[in-house]
Amino acid sequence: MGRVSGSGARGVAAEELRRHNLATVLEHLHLQGASSRSHLTTITGLNRSTVADLIGELTSLGLVLEEPGASVSGPGRPSPMVHLRPERASVLAVEVSVDSIAAATIGIGGHVFDQGRIARPRGHRDPETTVGDIAELARPLLSGLPSGHRLVGVGAAVVGIVRRSDGFVHLAPNLGWADLPLGAVLEDALQLGVPVRVANDADLGALGEHRRGGLGGAAHVVFISGEVGIGCGIIHDGKPLPGAAGYAGEAGHMLVNPEGLACKCGATGCWETEVGEQSLLRRVHAIEATSGLDAIDEVVRLAQSGDPATLAAISETGRWLGVGISNLINVLNPEVVVLGGLFHRLFDYLEASVIEGSRRALSAPYAMTEIQRSAMGVDSPLIGAAEMVLADLIDDPARVVAELDAS
Numbered sequence: 479m480g481r482v483s484g485s486g487a488r489g490v491a492a493e494e495l496r497r498h499n500l501a502t503v504l505e506h507l508h509l510q511g512a513s514s515r516s517h518l519t520t521i522t523g524l525n526r527s528t529v530a531d532l533i534g535e536l537t538s539l540g541l542v543l544e545e546p547g548a549s550v551s552g553p554g555r556p557s558p559m560v561h562l563r564p565e566r567a568s569v570l571a572v573e574v575s576v577d578s579i580a581a582a583t584i585g586i587g588g589h590v591f592d593q594g595r596i597a598r599p600r601g602h603r604d605p606e607t608t609v610g611d612i613a614e615l616a617r618p619l620l621s622g623l624p625s626g627h628r629l630v631g632v633g634a635a636v637v638g639i640v641r642r643s644d645g646f647v648h649l650a651p652n653l654g655w656a657d658l659p660l661g662a663v664l665e666d667a668l669q670l671g672v673p674v675r676v677a678n679d680a681d682l683g684a685l686g687e688h689r690r691g692g693l694g695g696a697a698h699v700v701f702i703s704g705e706v707g708i709g710c711g712i713i714h715d716g717k718p719l720p721g722a723a724g725y726a727g728e729a730g731h732m733l734v735n736p737e738g739l740a741c742k743c744g745a746t747g748c749w750e751t752e753v754g755e756q757s758l759l760r761r762v763h764a765i766e767a768t769s770g771l772d773a774i775d776e777v778v779r780l781a782q783s784g785d786p787a788t789l790a791a792i793s794e795t796g797r798w799l800g801v802g803i804s805n806l807i808n809v810l811n812p813e814v815v816v817l818g819g820l821f822h823r824l825f826d827y828l829e830a831s832v833i834e835g836s837r838r839a840l841s842a843p844y845a846m847t848e849i850q851r852s853a854m855g856v857d858s859p860l861i862g863a864a865e866m867v868l869a870d871l872i873d874d875p876a877r878v879v880a881e882l883d884a885s
């Protein structure tokens with residue numbers, strides 16, 4: 479009996495090791511692009527026959543193809559190049575934000591086949607209408623995928639507090655949604671027969687920036703996105719920091735000003751009462767609108783024209799933004815703080831005051847933190863939604879493909 483269970487355990491260990499090696503090769507191709515077989519051998523530290531075997535399995539799963547390498551000087555035949563087949567592992571990514579909905583078809587390797595974004599009027603759009611609009615936006619993108627494509631899943635980013643396990647939205651105050659099983663509702667509306675995963679938009683923004691934002695391999699990243707409220711997503715040691723159920727990163731509700739204003743959450747002086755859209759528009763007296771993309775467009779226009787009152791208002795917002803960032807620097811010791819959304823648009827005008835405000839952080843972590851503008855503009859959550867689904871595939875491609883083929 480002992481020998482049987484021993485070899486059984488060895489079998490499990492070998493299987494686990496093979497899965498790990500497959501994931502390593504696939505992840506390298508996903509993040510770094512096409513690679514020669516010999517380079518994959520070098521970076522994995524595996525022997526040549528093992529790598530050939532792994533590539534053979536990825537080929538039979540339809541995820542990669544090999545082409546003869548370009549001839550190079552030196553002895554021996556050139557090593558074959560391994561390319562991903564993005565159409566064979568494509569994702570429908572969707573995003574529900576306050577002012578717009580967006581959808582994109584994105585393949586493994588980060589290849590964006592197509593994408594669309596439509597503005598939606600501010601207000602409490604009901605979930606059914608919103609999901610119907612998403613399905614309509616997605617339909618032409620899906621039918622435009624190359625023939626022979628394989629959809630591996632749907633990833634959805636939503637501006638709310640989401641339970642990761644089933645895509646249940648507890649609360650999305652700026653959409654007027656509460657207790658909505660968004661994952662199930664999307665699955666019903668889209669009828670695609672693939673898994674639907676839902677997560678908070680800022681968490682996915684952080685993931686998108688970390689995977690695709692050109693952060694030079696930084697493993698500790700904080701992503702802060704300004705909209706009506708403040709979204710915050712954290713990458714810790716190369717991985718998302720979701721907390722016990724996915725609710726972590728609600729930095730918009732950190733206390734920064736005990737003498738401040740009442741927040742929607744019921745507390746007083748939360749960070750987003752000082753740096754959210756409303757506080758900015760309140761400070762820019764020249765604008766009558768109290769919310770919306772048009773109002774922010776007007777702020778940007780006034781800032782571009784050098785209007786001193788507008789620049790002062792943006793600086794004040796930037797200073798409070800920096801105060802909150804200093805807390806995050808002290809708690810999380812990030813390498814990079816990425817500013818997205820509203821702060822991406824206003825970055826040039828608030829960078830100096832953000833740096834001034836964040837200087838109150840302890841000097842050692844402060845000195846190693848870079849504060850920068852998002853490289854993706856408003857699309858980081860959408861890109862992150864695709865990355866979330868692709869991460870499942872990369873983690874265990876054989877199992878995911880088998881499940882898709884069986885369904």
Ligand SMILES: [Zn+2]
Pocket residue numbers: 730731741742743744745748
């Ligand atoms: Zn709050």
